[in-house]
Amino acid sequence: MPPPVFRFAPSPNGFLHLGHAFSALMNFESARRGQGRFLLRIEDIDAARCRPEFEAAIYQDLAWLGLSWETPVRRQSEHLADYRAALDRLAALGLLYPSFESRAEIAALVNAREMDGGWPRDPDGAPLYPGTAKSLAATERERRLRSGAPFALRLDMEAARRLAGDLTWIERGSGPDGETGEILARPEAWGDVILARKDIPTSYHLSVVIDDALQGVTEVTRGQDLFRSTAVHRLLQEILDLPQPVYRHHDLIRDAEGKKLSKSSRAIGLRELRSGGMTTAELRSLVGLP
Known part of the structure; x- marks a missing residue:
C-alpha cells in the first residue's frame, strides 16, 4: 500500500x-x-x-x-496549462458559461432581488450569483468575448449536479457543527461558482482539486472554514474523474x-x-x- x-x-x-x-x-x-x-x-x-x-x-x-x-x-x-485543460473538459461538457456583470452590477441585482423578498446566500454568507448570463444567446456571448469585455467563467451548477449525481466525502475531523464520518455533499448551496476569470486563469475551487490529484494527495487536512467548500471540490472531482482524498477539517485558531x-x-x-x-x-x- x-x-x-x-x-x-x-x-x-x-x-x-x-x-x-x-x-x-x-x-x-x-x-x-x-x-x-x-x-x-x-x-x-x-x-x-x-x-x-x-x-x-x-x-x-x-x-x-x-x-x-x-x-x-x-x-x-x-502550471497554468493544467487548469486550462480542466476548464476545456468542463466546457466540452457544456458546464461553463461567461458572466459579464461587474461587482457593482451584481450588488445592484442582489439588492433589487432582496427588496422583492430576500435572496439566497452561500455557506459563507455571500449572495448567490443573481445574473442572467447563462441564458445569453451564443452570438451575444461571442460578441462580448471578442470585444475584450471582462468576464468570469462560472460553473452551471444545476447541469453539473445532474451529471454528477449524489456525492459524499469521508470526514475524519469535523465540521463547524460537529459533522464527521460520511458527509453528504451539497454543492448547490454555492450556486454557479466562479472557476476562472479573464485576468486570473483559475480559482481556488478548480486549482485545489487539480493540484491534489496531480500531486497524489491522499489526505487533506485544513481549517473548518473550508469544510462547506468540500462539496464543490467533490463535485469537480467527480466530473473530472479525479481521485477523492480523505478530509480532516480542524478547529481554527x-x-x-x-x-x-x-x-x-x-x-x-x-x-x-x-x-x-x-x-x-x-x-x-x-x-x-x-
Missing part, C-alpha cells in the same frame, strides 16, 4: 500567522506518524497580490517550525474576540513572533500542540 500524502498549501499574499503554523504542523506530523510524504505547494495564481518576499518568508517560517518538505515545490503559476486569524485582519505573523524571541516550543504550546 502506498504511503499517505499530505500537503500544506499557503498563498504568498501575506506573512504566515499562528493559524497557518497550526495547520502546517498538523499536516507534517500526520505525515510523520503515518510514515507518509509531506508536500509544500505555493498557491500564487493571483499575481496582483502574491509577492516574492512573502514566498521567501513562507520557506523561512516553516523551516523555523522544524518542517521539511519534498522538492521541487509546486508553484501554481508554473482565533483571536481574543473569537474571530479566526487572517492576513486581511493583520494577525501577528510568525516572523514577528520569531523576532520577538518566541521559541518553537512556546508556539506549539500557544496553539495547543504538545
Whole structure:
C-alpha cells in the first residue's frame, strides 16, 4: 500500500500567522506518524497580490517550525496549462458559461432581488450569483468575448449536479457543527461558482482539486472554514474523474474576540513572533500542540 500524502498549501499574499503554523504542523506530523510524504505547494495564481518576499518568508517560517518538505515545490503559476485543460473538459461538457456583470452590477441585482423578498446566500454568507448570463444567446456571448469585455467563467451548477449525481466525502475531523464520518455533499448551496476569470486563469475551487490529484494527495487536512467548500471540490472531482482524498477539517485558531486569524485582519505573523524571541516550543504550546 502506498504511503499517505499530505500537503500544506499557503498563498504568498501575506506573512504566515499562528493559524497557518497550526495547520502546517498538523499536516507534517500526520505525515510523520503515518510514515507518509509531506508536500509544500505555493498557491500564487493571483499575481496582483502574491509577492516574492512573502514566498521567501513562507520557506523561512516553516523551516523555523522544524518542517521539511519534498522538492521541487509546486508553484501554481508554473502550471497554468493544467487548469486550462480542466476548464476545456468542463466546457466540452457544456458546464461553463461567461458572466459579464461587474461587482457593482451584481450588488445592484442582489439588492433589487432582496427588496422583492430576500435572496439566497452561500455557506459563507455571500449572495448567490443573481445574473442572467447563462441564458445569453451564443452570438451575444461571442460578441462580448471578442470585444475584450471582462468576464468570469462560472460553473452551471444545476447541469453539473445532474451529471454528477449524489456525492459524499469521508470526514475524519469535523465540521463547524460537529459533522464527521460520511458527509453528504451539497454543492448547490454555492450556486454557479466562479472557476476562472479573464485576468486570473483559475480559482481556488478548480486549482485545489487539480493540484491534489496531480500531486497524489491522499489526505487533506485544513481549517473548518473550508469544510462547506468540500462539496464543490467533490463535485469537480467527480466530473473530472479525479481521485477523492480523505478530509480532516480542524478547529481554527482565533483571536481574543473569537474571530479566526487572517492576513486581511493583520494577525501577528510568525516572523514577528520569531523576532520577538518566541521559541518553537512556546508556539506549539500557544496553539495547543504538545
